[in-house]
Amino acid sequence: MISIILNGNEEQFPDGATLAEVVQHITSATQGIAVAVDAHVVRRNDWAITSLRSGAQVDVLTAVQGG
Amino acid sequence: MGTGGAPSLEILRNALIASGTEMTTVAMRRVSADTHGSIFDLLKELNIDVLPNTAGCYTAGEAILTAQLAREALETSWIKLEVISNEETLLPDGLETVRAAEKLALDGFTVLAYTNDDPALGKRLQDVGCAAVMPLGAPIGSGLGIRNPHNIELMRSLLTVPMLLDAGIGTASDAALAMELGCDGVLLASAVTRAADPVGMAHAMRLAVESGLLAHNAGRIPKRWRAHASSPQSGLIATDDRESPEF
Numbered sequence: 001m002i003s004i005i006l007n008g009n010e011e012q013f014p015d016g017a018t019l020a021e022v023v024q025h026i027t028s029a030t031q032g033i034a035v036a037v038d039a040h041v042v043r044r045n046d047w048a049i050t051s052l053r054s055g056a057q058v059d060v061l062t063a064v065q066g067g
Numbered sequence: 068m069g070t071g072g073a074p075s076l077e078i079l080r081n082a083l084i085a086s087g088t089e090m091t092t093v094a095m096r097r098v099s100a101d102t103h104g105s106i107f108d109l110l111k112e113l114n115i116d117v118l119p120n121t122a123g124c125y126t127a128g129e130a131i132l133t134a135q136l137a138r139e140a141l142e143t144s145w146i147k148l149e150v151i152s153n154e155e156t157l158l159p160d161g162l163e164t165v166r167a168a169e170k171l172a173l174d175g176f177t178v179l180a181y182t183n184d185d186p187a188l189g190k191r192l193q194d195v196g197c198a199a200v201m202p203l204g205a206p207i208g209s210g211l212g213i214r215n216p217h218n219i220e221l222m223r224s225l226l227t228v229p230m231l232l233d234a235g236i237g238t239a240s241d242a243a244l245a246m247e248l249g250c251d252g253v254l255l256a257s258a259v260t261r262a263a264d265p266v267g268m269a270h271a272m273r274l275a276v277e278s279g280l281l282a283h284n285a286g287r288i289p290k291r292w293r294a295h296a297s298s299p300q301s302g303l304i305a306t307d308d309r310e311s312p313e314f
Contacts, residue, residue, distance in 0.1 A: 063093040065070040
C-alpha cells in the first residue's frame, strides 16, 4: 500500500495506483476539475499513465462560488 | 458579476439573469461532497462566460498554480488575478500581483488584475502584459463605494488597456460613478448577493452601469463655483426698481 495526501487527508491506495484511480476515489466528475501533484498541474490525458510515490500530495480542484 | 455570498444557487441564478452580466467570476477550491461543480453547470446553462479567479491566494506562486489549475478545469486562459496581502483587509499585494501577472502573461494567460487604486501600479500591470486592470473602489465586501474617484479617473487617463472597477461597490450609484469616471465595466458581488433583495439590486446595477456609460459618453457639464442661469436673461418684466411689485 502507498499513502497519498488527497485534498489534505491521508488515504491508502494499492501499490502502483495511478492518478486516475486516486481522482476517481474523491469524485466521479471528469469535467470541470483539475489536478495537481506536489503543486504541479497534471493534464487530464496523463492521469491514467501517472503513477504516484508514497507521500505524494494530490489536490483535486473545481469551480465554486466566490470572488 | 461575481458569485460570492449568494444565499442560494436559485437566487444567484435569478440575480445573474437580472444583472445582464456576460461574464462571471468563480473561485477554485478542493472538491468535496458539497461542491459538485453546480456553479459551472449553471453558467453553462445561462450561457455566461466563466472567469476563474485566484481569490484567497497570498503569493505569486499560489496564484500561478491556481490559474494553471483553472485553465485545466474550465478550459479558459482568462484569469482574474487576485493576490491579497492579509486576511483582515483583503487589500491587494501589489508586488506579488505584478510578479504573478508577468509570469502568467508570458505563459499565454489573458490576465485581468485586481489592484489597488494606484495609477503607477496600474501602469506596471499594463506594462507586464495584463489585458485589463481592475482597481478597487474600496476593500472587498465593504460597500464603501469609490473612496478616491480622482485616482480612478487619473488611472483611466494613463492606461490604454480596459479598466474595470472591482470591489467596494455598495449600491447602484457607485456603479454609475465608476462608469462616469471612464471605467469600461464593473465587477461586483456582495452588493447584489448580500442585498435584502438580490434580484432587485442586480436589476438596479444593470441600469446603473448603462446610465453611467451613457452619461460618460454624453459628456457631463463642467463643474462651476457659481450659479449659471438656465433661463433667458432678456425679456424680463420691467420694474422701476428691484423691489418686489405690490399685489
